[in-house]
Amino acid sequence: MKKDLSLNDGTPIEGTPEPGTLGETLRSQGVSRRSFMKFCATTASMMALPPSMIPMIANALENARRPSVIWLSFQECTGCTESLTRAHSPTLESLIFESISLDYHHTLQAASGEAAEAAREAAMEENFGNYLLVVDGSIPLDNPGYSTIAGISNLDMLTESAKGAAAIIAVGTCATYGGIPHANPNPTGAVSVKDIIKDKPIINVPGCPPIPVVITGVLAHYLTFGAIPELDHIGRPKAFYGQSIHDRCYRRPFYDKGQFAETFDDEGAKKGWCLFKLGCKGPTTYNACATTKWNNGASFPIEAGHPCLGCSEPDFWDGGGFYRALSMPTEDLSKTAVYTVAGAAAAGAVIGALNRGKKNNSDKIHIKTTIDDLRK
Amino acid sequence: MNQTNTPRFNIHTGNELTWNVKPILHEIRHALFDLLDSGTTSIIDLRSIPLAPGEEATIISALGQGEVHARLDALGRSDIAETMYSGVWLVTHYNEDEAVVGRFIEITELPAILKSQREDMSEALKELTQELETQDT
Numbered sequence: 001m002k003k004d005l006s007l008n009d010g011t012p013i014e015g016t017p018e019p020g021t022l023g024e025t026l027r028s029q030g031v032s033r034r035s036f037m038k039f040c041a042t043t044a045s046m047m048a049l050p051p052s053m054i055p056m057i058a059n060a061l062e063n064a065r066r067p068s069v070i071w072l073s074f075q076e077c078t079g080c081t082e083s084l085t086r087a088h089s090p091t092l093e094s095l096i097f098e099s100i101s102l103d104y105h106h107t108l109q110a111a112s113g114e115a116a117e118a119a120r121e122a123a124m125e126e127n128f129g130n131y132l133l134v135v136d137g138s139i140p141l142d143n144p145g146y147s148t149i150a151g152i153s154n155l156d157m158l159t160e161s162a163k164g165a166a167a168i169i170a171v172g173t174c175a176t177y178g179g180i181p182h183a184n185p186n187p188t189g190a191v192s193v194k195d196i197i198k199d200k201p202i203i204n205v206p207g208c209p210p211i212p213v214v215i216t217g218v219l220a221h222y223l224t225f226g227a228i229p230e231l232d233h234i235g236r237p238k239a240f241y242g243q244s245i246h247d248r249c250y251r252r253p254f255y256d257k258g259q260f261a262e263t264f265d266d267e268g269a270k271k272g273w274c275l276f277k278l279g280c281k282g283p284t285t286y287n288a289c290a291t292t293k294w295n296n297g298a299s300f301p302i303e304a305g306h307p308c309l310g311c312s313e314p315d316f317w318d319g320g321g322f323y324r325a326l327s328m329p330t331e332d333l334s335k336t337a338v339y340t341v342a343g344a345a346a347a348g349a350v351i352g353a354l355n356r357g358k359k360n361n362s363d364k365i366h367i368k369t370t371i372d373d374l375r376k
Numbered sequence: 377m378n379q380t381n382t383p384r385f386n387i388h389t390g391n392e393l394t395w396n397v398k399p400i401l402h403e404i405r406h407a408l409f410d411l412l413d414s415g416t417t418s419i420i421d422l423r424s425i426p427l428a429p430g431e432e433a434t435i436i437s438a439l440g441q442g443e444v445h446a447r448l449d450a451l452g453r454s455d456i457a458e459t460m461y462s463g464v465w466l467v468t469h470y471n472e473d474e475a476v477v478g479r480f481i482e483i484t485e486l487p488a489i490l491k492s493q494r495e496d497m498s499e500a501l502k503e504l505t506q507e508l509e510t511q512d513t
Contacts, residue, residue, distance in 0.1 A: 033493035035450035038469055041489070042478040044421075051419035051480060250428035253395050272428075290426045296475045297423060 022099045022223065023062030036062070046217040047224070048239040048288065060224045064099070067222070068127040069134060070120055070161055071105035074154040075147050075181045075190055076137030080172035081107050083209035084216065099223060100132070106149060117150050120161070128164035132222065133200075135193050138174040138181045142189030158196060167201045167228050168193060171215055173311055176204040176235070183317035194235060201228050204235035208311035211292050214240045234314065236286065245282035245308050248290035251275065264305070275302060279323040281310030396427050397434050400481075404439075404464055407483035411463055417484040432479070439464060439481075446490055452477070456487055 018024065026036060040058040044051055073081065085108070102108070103123035104116065111119055123131060135158065140146040144153030152160075162168060170193040173179040181190035194202050205218055218237055221229045229237040246252060254260070254274040261268035261275055274280070282290075285308050289300040302308055307323070310316040400420065407418035422432055440460030448454035452471040459466055465487050469478040 027499075032450055033495040034448065034489060037489050037493065038448075038450055038454060038478075041467075041480065042469055045423050045478050045480075048424060051421050054419075248426040250396070250426050250431070252426075291424055296477065299429075303429060 018063060020065055021062065022064045022066065025066065025099065043217075043220050043224075046213045046292075047221050048217070048292075057224050060226075061099075061220075064223045064226070066099060066101045067166075068123050068131040069100045069102050070123055070131055070165075071102065071108075071134040071136075072149075072154075072157060072161060073105075073107060074135065074137030074139050074158070074175070075188065076172060076174050076179075078107060079209040080136040080175075080215075081105075083212045100219060103127075103131075113150065117152075124161065124164050130166050131164065132219075133161055133165035133168045134171055135168060135175045136171040138178045138188075138190035138192060139196060140181070140188035140190050142187075146188045155196065158193065162197045162200055165200055167203065167222070168197060169203045169205060169218060169222075170194065170235075171205050172210060173206045173208045173314075173316065176206040177314035179208065180317055182315070202235055203228050203231065203237060206236060206241075206312040207287060208309075208316070210312070211240075211288055211294060213292055214288055232286070236312075240288040240292075241286040241312065243286065245285045245287055245290050245302070246280075249282055249302055250290070251302060269305060272305075275305075275307040277325050278307045279321065279325055280307035281313070281316070281319065281322075281326065282308045283326060285310040285313050285316075287312040396425060396431050397438065400425065400435055401438060404461075404481060404483060408461065408463055411483050411485075417482070419483075420481040422479040422481065435481075436466060439466060448489065454489070456490055 037054070037058060040054050040061060041051065043061070044054050044057050049057070104120040106116055109116060109119070139154045139158055141155065144155060147154045149157060170176045174181055175193050178190045178192050181188055194204070203218055205215055207214070217240065218229065221237070229239055232238050232241055246255070251272060251274050255276055259268060259273040260277045261273045262277055263269065264278065280302065282302065289308070290302070293300045293303070309322050310319060403420060410416040410418065422435070442458035442460050442462065444458040446456045448456060452469070453474070454470065455468045457466050458464070463483055463485065465482040465484065467480045467482055467487055467489070468476060471477045
């Protein structure tokens with residue numbers, strides 16, 4: 001039997017999102033379902049999830065509620081915020097950004113001084129136990145006066161703000177591992193968020209800066225699943241940091257064949273060969289640069305002909321020189337070129353282990369990067 | 377299909393940076409078989425694969441252009457085009473700055489984003505109803 005479709009039959013309209021949800025926010029902005037599906041497709045790609053999960057992401061995001069976010073910036077260069085806000089895909093990125101209630105960010109907010117701090121305190125009180133705390137920058141422990149905001153030390157502000165947080169996202173290598181402020185001789189006694197906060201779930205999103213879509217991808221994951229993503233042994237989301245740059249590098253086959261650039265302008269460099277001998281830290285660095293890339297997927301350092309610096313790894317600044325090879329076997333790699341892929345992976349792992357040891361040693365003896373290192 | 381002995385795909389080997397092209401074309405072939413055999417649709421996210429410079433363009437070129445090309449205006453442009461291989465679609469999403477924000481190969485009869493969405497149709501019914509009510513008063 002046909003349904004009565006008279007104009008005022010009171011038929012409920014399907015697909016009307018619940019009040020206060022992201023779906024309602026987007027619908028009120030005139031975002032069509034088709035646009036939303038496009039948004040979900042790119043979000044799935046952003047979160048490194050298989051496209052088959054797009055319908056599930058759409059359903060979860062549509063019903064997600066806007067979380068309150070408090071963003072604290074400590075000893076940092078604002079590069080992490082710049083990375084996010086200067087992203088080249090403003091519409092989709094801003095949709096993620098607009099789907100949170102950013103209640104405090106002293107670089108972006110209009111309010112200053114007491115009004116800004118009042119906004120932070122109000123957000124903490126209203127959303128106690130539920131807000132997300134995002135932190136960029138390291139925290140100085142030697143002298144609280146090294147870095148303060150509104151006269152409040154970074155340590156006090158972090159511990160106070162963390163109390164009511166549902167989870168903490170440490171953005172950038174400074175917040176995750178101390179970063180450049182933590183580099184020898186660490187004059188401010190800089191430490192990471194997880195060195196201070198022990199009773200909250202912490203998601204580490206390292207990088208100097210992190211890839212913008214990785215930052216928004218983590219936010220999108222929290223919005224979608226209402227929980228923190230699966231993390232690796234040093235607190236990084238496996239979706240973005242689960243594989244080494246080396247394993248996902250398009251130059252990897254050159255490594256497997258033993259074809260290396262020896263200098264930045266030799267034939268090997270011109271042919272796009274592996275940059276391992278020029279100091280590439282790809283084998284020991286876990287990040288999404290090789291697939292997600294930078295500047296809206298345009299390129300990444302290795303594609304531009306420069307070795308990976310390893311900026312998403314702890315103590316990358318003290319690794320003994322950006323242009324010094326991780327570990328050179330006694331025999332020239334190019335002469336031992338007949339690796340199988342599995343063999344090469346094992347070699348990468350061994351070299352990686354050697355380098356971690358080297359990093360630890362260099363951390364102790366403080367090897368400075370010299371002009372000679374840069375010239376190598 | 378191929379009139380000469382020249383390979384259809386100009387995929388170089390050796391030192392050329394094209395290692396990922398042929399495996400992806402094989403993946404598409406398997407997905408097309410699955411679509412015909414069991415109706416299983418597949419999507420390949422080209423941004424999740426470590427492609428060398430030029431490889432994405434090589435893949436797109438190898439797939440060629442088919443009979444259908446649709447343009448979507450939703451949060452920026454999207455191009456949805458069937459390739460020369462029926463059932464294999466190239467879906468490219470752009471933002472409002474015309475930068476590519478996502479590129480997918482969909483192996484399906486029709487990409488879902490092309491269909492009218494139920495939620496939008498409900499909204500349309502509501503708007504048309506209100507419009508007719510306004511005209512009646």
